[in-house]
Amino acid sequence: MHTSPAPEAAIDEWLDEYPSVKGNYGHTLLEQTDIDLDALAGSLRPYFESAHGDARKHFHDVIGIDLHPDATDIPTVGHALYPSCLPPIARHGLFGEVMCGMLAQHFDFIGKHSWTVPVFLFRHHSDVEAYLFALVRNPTRERQVFGRFGSDFLALALDNDGKVVRYLVGEAKWRAKLTPSVVNNLLFGQWVEDDDGNRVRGNDGIWRQLNIDVPIPHGMRQLQKLLHELDPVGMAEAILSIDKAIMIKNNEPIERTNLVLISGNGAARREAGEPLIAWEKAPDEYKAPHDLQVVELILSNGEDLIGRIYDSLWDGT
Template sequence: MTLHNCPPPKTALERWLKKYPSAINNYGHLLLEQDCDCDDNLIADFVAYFESAHADARAFFHEQMGIELHPDVDHSEVHITYPTCLPSITRRGLFGEVMAGMLTESYEYIGSHEWTIPVFLFRYHEDAEAYLFALVRDEDRKREVYGRRGSDFLALALNDEGDIERFIAGEAKWRKNLRPSVVAELMYGKKKKNSGNEKLEHDGKGIWFQVNRDIPAPHGLRQLQRLLREIDPDGYSVAIARLDRVLVVKNAQPLPRTNLVMISGGDVPSRESKTSLIPWEAVPEEYTAPHDLQVVELILNDGDNLIDGVYDALWAI
């Protein structure tokens, strides 16, 4: 198992995206709009980062599946691999989570913290593991895959001694078309009829609800600690010890936190350039958590081409 050790492709991001950042009090907003078409060069620039993000889960899942990844082993009969063989909609969800990491490591967020991602948490995607285990034994077992539970994304701000000063926890969502109605459903929940009212109303179970009610130390921190203990217990000994004090049930030491909300997807003709889908002038009134908030909107013109191009190219050589 390996740590995530690939720096983000900042030069490619600068070529690909235009940025419109803002910061007000404890609220940061970053609008990113696609500025050049997806091509083979852009895909190639992204491959190493995506491979690094998925490397731990790939090794873990392939071991669970019974596939040997050693370079000397003949892979000619292996057709089912992670994450390439996951369903299209699942790969789009993974894309959003990896992009949350890439952008967090590349752009300045609220508070100007330097964020690092020791390892992505993809190995805890239980339904992907079950799906691939069955698929490698019966290629007719294709189906949709449920998403991974818990925080979509975690990163740490470490000091020079390796101690954790703050963590960032994020919800990262991909939608093919980012119409206002789609974004409203993401943020406020699905529409349904209330009793005695024929009008459809949001059920209030969207991203704002999830972020506001999240516990101070989410389960993802325990998952991250387990991975650090397994992969590099010496290199991250100080961070592991801090997490021990943060995750204890009684008398836990609170850890400063930043919340990240990232929505990514395809642009629509009705949206004008430089127009955000989530208000940026002030902290959204729906946000009631006590932590700093960073919102990122990634608006793309040919995101499907990029996603398929990148995931088809992973470990292709």
């Protein structure tokens, strides 16, 4: 289970917040301050370790080694430590998903719900499993890793009895340089040619993905199964309420909030406090009936920070 709390003091020192709420639409712009990256990475590290803990145990069981820093076989497999062994693009994606949880637990998002992240779904990354299985047996088998299918991130709002009363579905995207055109491609889809040769937006944008998503995503079943495995007693009411929501017949729906997190380095000509996504009202292209929270996480040296965090995970210090 994920047990590390969000590092409140470090987040407040790291990020300046510009929040707004318009009806069922929340927009939060977060900008990096001038902060010591080594100290920041050290403060964020426990949360990242906890977030990846379940997947790490699962993967090392599958590939047949003990990846704990104190294990005697580490000298021969140290190149395959999860998640630090992953290529940069994969790390960037994981960073965004972990930040979904950290920021949702720290800031007041739309509805001011209290979000809990019992476990991250990283073990359901089949290509990482295949990558590690080959890499641990052959250090030359480095390659890029395909992304994980399904929801990037899930969090739960529980009542006093532990029942799930709302869930948060997060879509996280990282780009090295955040410009208006880059963000528009993420939101609306890449430009393609239709059958008549016209230049149109493709079907891979975030708004379309959220608009056509099923009422309760497959990730909720994955989360429920993990809760049943990891904490069947403590999470009994949550497990039951998710099961009732998933039932095809006579199901009991759970309220949903969508989260879109766009993170990356700000463009050179960007002014402080300048958003890339409109905050005055919900985007017209967003048609889903659920509350929407958009977060822009603007960094100045994001790759450096991500590298420092992931290089430090389970390094034995």
